[in-house]
Amino acid sequence: LDDPTPEVCSRAALALGKLGERHAGPALVEAASRADPGLHQASIMALGELDSGLGVLSAALRAGDPSERVRAAVALGETRDVEAIPPLTDALLDAAAAVRVCAREALEKIRESPVF
Secondary structure (H helix, E strand, C coil): CCCCCHHHHHHHHHHHHHHCCHHHHHHHHHHHCCCCHHHHHHHHHHHHHHCCCHHHHHHHHHCCCHHHHHHHHHHHHHHCCHHHHHHHHHHCCCCCHHHHHHHHHHHHHHHCCCCC
16 A cells, blocks of 8 residues: 555555455554545445445545446445444435435445344
């Protein structure tokens, strides 16, 4: 995640999520806060796949442009974590219809998980 080439960092973040590398959670949280939009987006998606970074994902759901809020909603659904229910419920009132739809779908994914 520290390569000088932004594309390499973004692909590495996505790969860490796909591979389920849980020990990469702290590095992905840090990468999600960097200025590079591609790395930020990739890190958010990877955190969703790792079921970690709930605070970062929740913050992304409340801020940024609609496409970033959509990615955050999708990632929160991937966590299947009941702690994601409050921010996703708030997102049901988002100004952007796409965010509301993704928040609803994420809540359904959590509801269908074995936790319930």
